[in-house]
Amino acid sequence: MTNMRKGDHRLIQELNRSKVLNHIRREGPISRIALAKQNGISPSTVASAVQELIKEGYVSEIGPGRSSGGRKPILLRFNPDHHHLIAVAITNSRMLLARMNLEARVLAKAEYPISGVKGEAVAEFLVEHLDRFLTEDGVQSTCIGISVTVPGIVQSDEGIVLYNTKLGMNRVPLKRMLESRYGMKVWLENDMNSVVLAERQFGKYAYANLIYISIGDGLGSGILINETLLHGKHGGAGEFGHTSVNRGGVRCECGNVGCLDSYISWMAVYSRILTALTSGRTTQINELTGGDYTRIVPEVYKEALRRGDRLALDINEEVADHLGAAIVNLINMFNPEALVLGGEMGRDNEALLEKVRLYINKHAMPILREDLVFGLTSLGEDDKLIGAAAVLLQDLFGFSLMES
Numbered sequence: 001m002t003n004m005r006k007g008d009h010r011l012i013q014e015l016n017r018s019k020v021l022n023h024i025r026r027e028g029p030i031s032r033i034a035l036a037k038q039n040g041i042s043p044s045t046v047a048s049a050v051q052e053l054i055k056e057g058y059v060s061e062i063g064p065g066r067s068s069g070g071r072k073p074i075l076l077r078f079n080p081d082h083h084h085l086i087a088v089a090i091t092n093s094r095m096l097l098a099r100m101n102l103e104a105r106v107l108a109k110a111e112y113p114i115s116g117v118k119g120e121a122v123a124e125f126l127v128e129h130l131d132r133f134l135t136e137d138g139v140q141s142t143c144i145g146i147s148v149t150v151p152g153i154v155q156s157d158e159g160i161v162l163y164n165t166k167l168g169m170n171r172v173p174l175k176r177m178l179e180s181r182y183g184m185k186v187w188l189e190n191d192m193n194s195v196v197l198a199e200r201q202f203g204k205y206a207y208a209n210l211i212y213i214s215i216g217d218g219l220g221s222g223i224l225i226n227e228t229l230l231h232g233k234h235g236g237a238g239e240f241g242h243t244s245v246n247r248g249g250v251r252c253e254c255g256n257v258g259c260l261d262s263y264i265s266w267m268a269v270y271s272r273i274l275t276a277l278t279s280g281r282t283t284q285i286n287e288l289t290g291g292d293y294t295r296i297v298p299e300v301y302k303e304a305l306r307r308g309d310r311l312a313l314d315i316n317e318e319v320a321d322h323l324g325a326a327i328v329n330l331i332n333m334f335n336p337e338a339l340v341l342g343g344e345m346g347r348d349n350e351a352l353l354e355k356v357r358l359y360i361n362k363h364a365m366p367i368l369r370e371d372l373v374f375g376l377t378s379l380g381e382d383d384k385l386i387g388a389a390a391v392l393l394q395d396l397f398g399f400s401l402m403e404s
């Protein structure tokens with residue numbers, strides 16, 4: 001201990017503090033003495049950590065618990081509503097802002113369509129709405145930070161959006177821009193990476209080796225290996241949509257040909273529906289939309305699937321074949337414990353899940369698929385906001401469902 005520098009000491013204090021806070025969050029209401037015993041930390045260290053946490057409002061005392069003889073110990077509980085965070089989820093078509101509590105629950109939210117806004121203007125668009133959101137809420141004093149998620153290649157350490165073709169973003173230093181404007185800490189992460197963390201922390205997939213696959217406007221994945229996000233050198237790991245499935249296929253915006261995205265994303269499915277409709281094929285999609293092509297959205301397609309519509313089932317079969325093959329590659333590459341399907345096309349899509357499951361059972365290596373968990377996203381429509389919250393909470397408090 002005597003050789004320990006001051007910085008090391010502070011680090012250990014912080015680690016103990018976050019250990020104590022996490023334990024109260026997971027196991028509370030709990031007494032100080034139980035915290036000390038269960039974490040192998042001295043009672044005096046626990047007492048000083050708890051004192052700080054109470055002073056800052058993260059923890060409250062809720063009165064005496066049961067005694068096992070002697071004085072009844074005071075129980076402590078996590079206080080998720082004393083502070084809050086701002087979550088921002090930028091997608092290629094809209095921007096969501098939310099105020100959330102420390103259990104990643106949405107307290108207030110707003111949504112703005114992004115149309116025709118490109119490049120640096122996306123950052124200006126964000127700032128404009130964030131300004132209003134922060135003043136309307138009048139909540140800056142209890143805000144612990146802002147967490148932003150964006151699709152594309154994101155250098156999260158530096159907080160730079162390196163590359164997003166649809167939004168025309170190229171090396172936009174979003175974190176620095178927001179930090180200097182609002183004077184509070186800002187986190188920036190790729191949207192899929194944020195969602196895989198959220199499935200683990202706040203959803204029903206508490207696995208250390210977890211892959212999240214999103215099918216929507218585009219196609220992406222977030223990969224968690226031994227509880228750590230796989231970023232790669234530039235933050236580009238997990239670009240699942242741009243894996244090659246056809247060497248002679250259509251040209252993709254990424255510069256390659258035959259990318260998976262071109263075969264199974266919503267745009268691919270939508271154009272297949274349109275082709276069928278214009279060639280006069282009968283489908284329930286016509287009835288569901290009153291013949292209005294602009295009303296054909298993923299929800300309509302999924303409803304047609306549920307009703308057993310032949311066209312929808314045919315498309316589902318093709319999508320499942322492509323997706324199944326790509327997922328078998330992921331299983332063989334990463335040997336995950338669980339795989340989750342999400343995005344607008346994946347959410348609540350039992351028909352797709354079942355078809356892909358059949359494919360996996362037929363084609364993945366038996367030893368790797370034996371106890372593999374394969375399911376649908378458990379986060380609902382606020383998935384990306386919960387994702388943004390998960391990034392911040394993981395970094396600030398090391399929140400997790402599992403004991404480290």
Ligand SMILES: [Zn+2]
Pocket residue numbers: 241242243252253254255256259261
């Ligand atoms: Zn591509």
